[in-house]
Amino acid sequence: MERHTGTGLLRKPDVTLPHRLARSAAATDGVATPNAVVAKWIEDRNLAHRHEVKRIEFGELRQWGFDAGSGNLRHESGRFFGVEGLAVDTDHGPVTHWSQPIINQPEIGILGILVKEIDGVLHCLMQAKSEPGNVNGVQVSPTVQATKSNYTRVHGGRPVPYLDHFRDPDPETVLADVLQSEQGSWFYRKRNRNMIVEAAEFAGEDDLPDDFRWLTLGQLHELLKQDNLVNMDARTVLSCMPAGLEGHEADAVSDLAAAVARSSAQPTGSLHTRTEVLSWITSRQAQHVVRTSPLPLGEVANWVRTPAEISHELGLFFSIIAVDITTNGREVAQWTQPLVRPHGAGVVALLVKRVDGVLHALLNARVEPGYLDVVELAPTVQCTPDNYVLTPAADRPPFLDMVLGRRDDQVLFSAQLSEEGGRFHHAYSDYQIIEVPADFPDAGLADFRWLTLNQLNELLRHSHYVNVQARSLIACLRGLR
C-alpha cells in the first residue's frame, strides 16, 4: 500500500547539531578568540566601562518615586519595573503567612545568544557588559539582554546591537526559545525569553564592536569556573542550549566526562522514568498551596522604610536601596534607580551521584511566591545561611549542613556567581556541585528527586520547570569534563 505522496515537505530534527555542539564544547581554547585574547578583552572592557555607583536616598531618585496611594516604588513612565508588596499564604514550610516587597516586572525581555560556525566550530557571540549592581566590572553576558522597555527605547537610549536577529528569526535558525522564570523570592512572575539563534553570515563580522567576541562553548565552560565572570543571563541561556554539548561517552577524557555524557544520553536509563518525573512534579504542584495577592508596598508588615532603605525589621532577607550611576560605556551615561540588596551570601549547591556510571543530580521541588505555577525545580540546597541562625535544627533546609561540611575531594565545581546586576546590588552566592556516594542516604524526602541531565535538558525545553539557580548549576554541570 503506497499512501505517501512524497512531496518532501516533512522535516526532521537536525541530527548533526549534537555533534556540532560537542565539537564547540571540546574547543576549550577557542578558535576565533584564543583564551589569551579573551583575558585581554575583559581587562580592556573593564577599563572602558567604568561605573561609579553611589548609594543615595530615595528622595534623590530621578524619574522614580513612591506612589502616593500605595507606597509602591515606580518609574514615572510606568515601564521598567516596580517595587510592590505581596501577601503570601502557603501550607508549605514552617512559616505559612507573610508579606514582603517584591519586584514586579511584567514585560517579557529577551536574553539571546547568537551562534555561528567559524572554521567549522560553533561560537557564541558574547558581550562584555557592566551592570550597576555588579561586585566587579564587566561580566560575560549574552549577545542581547534587553527588556521591552530597552528595545522599544523608552529611555531614549541607543538601539540594542544584534537585536534584529532575535525579533522575528527564521524558524529554522532557532536552536532554543523558551520563557524562563527568575528569582521567585524577589520577582513576581517575571519571565524572560531565553533564545539561541544561529546566524549564517551577517554584515560586519570582521568589524566586531569592542564589547563583543566569539567564544566557543568550551571557553564558556572554563569561564564559568571563575568567580563572578559569566553573568546570570548568560548562564540561563547556556542552560537552554540543546542536548549534545556534553559529548559522547566514547570521546570522554575522564571518568567524570563519561558520567556526564551518559547522563545526557537518552538510552542509558535513569533512576526514575520520564513519566515518573513528570508525575512527581505534578504531585508537588497539586500538593502545595500557595496563594499570593498584590499588596501596596506601604502595607507590607514587618518591613521598615527609612529615607535610604526599605528593610525587614530583623535585618534579614534583603533591602531595597537607591543608587546613582555614572558610566562611560552604557547607552545612557548617568541615571538613578532602585536595587535589591540581599543580606548575606547565598549557598547554592547541587548534590550529584553516579548510579551505574550515570550522573544524577538531586533536585528540590521548591515553593517560591513569585513562581507562576507553585513550584519549580531548585538545586538541592538554595538558601542564605544567615537567615537560619535563629531557626531550630528541624526547620533548617535539608542537606544544608551536609553541604557546609563537605570534603574538598567531593567538590566537582565551586565558584562565586552573581545574580543580575541590573536589579541586584552585590548579589552573589557560592555555587557548588558536590559528589556523594551512590548509596548516599536521601531519606526519601517527597520534595527531592534524582534526575539525569537528559531529563533536565528535556525539562529545560519548556517554561517554568527549572528555576534560575538550578539553571546556572546545570550550565556548569554540563561543562564538567
Place this chain on the structure above:
Amino acid sequence: MERHTGTGLLRKPDVTLPHRLARSAAATDGVATPNAVVAKWIEDRNLAHRHEVKRIEFGELRQWGFDAGSGNLRHESGRFFGVEGLAVDTDHGPVTHWSQPIINQPEIGILGILVKEIDGVLHCLMQAKSEPGNVNGVQVSPTVQATKSNYTRVHGGRPVPYLDHFRDPDPETVLADVLQSEQGSWFYRKRNRNMIVEAAEFAGEDDLPDDFRWLTLGQLHELLKQDNLVNMDARTVLSCMPAGLEGHEADAVSDLAAAVARSSAQPTGSLHTRTEVLSWITSRQAQHVVRTSPLPLGEVANWVRTPAEISHELGLFFSIIAVDITTNGREVAQWTQPLVRPHGAGVVALLVKRVDGVLHALLNARVEPGYLDVVELAPTVQCTPDNYVLTPAADRPPFLDMVLGRRDDQVLFSAQLSEEGGRFHHAYSDYQIIEVPADFPDAGLADFRWLTLNQLNELLRHSHYVNVQARSLIACLRGLR
C-alpha cells in the same frame, strides 16, 4: 573502559505500553463489557439517576450567597467555587478591555481513569455519572472526578469510590499525570490533575458497583461519536493517554487510520520541527499581553444582576443562574448551586490535512483571560457564532465561515459534546474534525500552525499547552480509523 558498576538500578520506558494501548483501541466491541451490555448499562443508569433540576432565584440558594462587600457569589464554607469579577486588558483582538464574571475555583481536583488488563486487553474503568447541568441524563465519566472539597468531604457526602488509587499511587503504575486547564473564558486559572493509573488487581473486581464498567479504548472512541455521551472530564483524561493507541501504520484498516498512525509516530517527520513548534508557542506568549486583575463581581461593567440571573446587557456570552437539584442517585440527595448558562451553541472545529500521508491539525494559539500563561493551543475554530452577529467580517474568527460552509464529505468527525455539567447548564458545542486538501491556503496567520499528533501528544505530557476544547478533539482524532 568499563565504568559501569551495573547494579541494575537504571530504568527505561515501558516499550510494551504502546502495543497494549493499540490493542485496546482495536477492541471496538470490548472484552469485559460487550457493546450491547454498555448500551443497557447506560439505559439502566439513566433510570437510576433521575435528576430534577429547576431554576430558582439567587435568594433561594441555600449555603450560597452574595458577599455584602464585593457582591461575589460564594459558598458559606469558602470552598467549592465562587463567581467573581475579572478585569482584562490585552493587546489581542478587536476588544482590548473588558470586565466579566468568572468562576474562581483555586483548588486542584483529580480527574482519574483507572486502567487494568482484562484477558490481555487494557480497559478503562468508567463511571455513569449525572450532573445537574447535563442536557441529558448520565454521561460516561472518568473513574474519579473529585474536587478537593469533594474528597475532603466538605459537603459531608459519601467517600469517593476508587479515590485511593489516585491519592498516592505507586509511581510505576502511573501512565499519565498532568495539570490541565479548563475553559479560560469561564474559569480563572482553574486546573485539574488528569491522571491515568494502572491497577494490577484489587479487591472487589467481580463485584463492580452499578455505576462502573470496564471499557476498552476502542469502545470509548465509538462512544465519543455519540452526542453528549462521553463527558468533558473523560475526554480530557483520554487526551492525555500515552502515545501508541493510534496504532501502527502496518495494521491500519483504512487510509485515514494509516494517516493517524503516521501522525503519531515520531520518525515520520512533520511540517515544523519540535524546536520550531516550541519557539512558535514561546513567541505567541511573548507577543500577546494579557493583564488580568480580580474585580468585585458587583463592579463588573455592562453586566446586570436580576433576582434570578446575572447577564450581559446585550444578552451575549453567558449568564449566571441558580438551580435546585433533587436526585435519587448522588451522594447528597438535594442541593442548590449556581451554574453558568452559555448563550448559543458553540462551534469547535479542527481542520486537518494530510501532508505526504501524515495527518496534521491546524492549532490556534488562543488568548483567554483565565489561562495561567497568556495563550494555549485551541482548535482551529472555537466560538459561539451568535456572539458575532454584530461583528464586521474582518473581525470574525478566521476559518469560521469555511467551517460553517464545509461539505459533508470533508467531515471526519462530528458530534455534539457537552462541557462540564457540574458548573455549566446545557453547555454544548458542535465538535467537528474537517479534512481540507494538502494545499489548503492557511494564509500564514501568525497565531496558527499545523501540528502532528506526535507533537500534540508530546505537548499533552505538560501543563498549559493545549486547551480543553482542543483536548476533546484530540481525544476524538486519535480514535479515527
